Amino acid sequence: MTIAFLVLHYLTLAVLVFGYVQSIEPGAATKLMAWGARLQLLSGLALVVLEEMEGDAPHMFIGIKLLVMLGVLALTEISHARGRRGVAAPALLHAAAALVVVNLVVAYTLPH
Numbered sequence: 129m130t131i132a133f134l135v136l137h138y139l140t141l142a143v144l145v146f147g148y149v150q151s152i153e154p155g156a157a158t159k160l161m162a163w164g165a166r167l168q169l170l171s172g173l174a175l176v177v178l179e180e181m182e183g184d185a186p187h188m189f190i191g192i193k194l195l196v197m198l199g200v201l202a203l204t205e206i207s208h209a210r211g212r213r214g215v216a217a218p219a220l221l222h223a224a225a226a227l228v229v230v231n232l233v234v235a236y237t238l239p240h
Contacts, residue, residue, distance in 0.1 A: 130182075133174045140167040141228075144200075148225045155218040156211025157204045165204040165224070169197050189240040193231060200227045 147161025172193065179185040203224035210217045 130178050137171040140171050144168050151221055155216030157207035157221055162204050162208040165201045169201055186240040189238050192234055196227055196231045200224050
């Protein structure tokens with residue numbers, strides 16, 4: 129079960145990154161990027177639940193990744209909302225993408 133959610137988590141990361149690439153030209157997050165961010169958070173939370181059920185979860189690691197992902201989600205949602213109103217917000221879009229990279233670096237460098 130954990131492997132399935134891990135694969136889902138990686139797939140939602142791919143959707144988030146592809147959504148960013150798709151959003152560069154309009155300058156605001158598209159629906160795909162917004163849904164990628166939402167599903168990335170939900171699949172990460174599902175992984176945390178499974179980790180807690182199995183035993184001792186690395187709470188510091190989870191907390192850092194959660195804070196970074198909430199930043200990604202907030203920036204993406206704000207950029208998407210502004211894009212729907214016709215106001216491009218490329219700085220928000222690029223900041224969200226930078227936080228996605230930070231989240232990847234944290235995932236592969238911090239011990240967990």
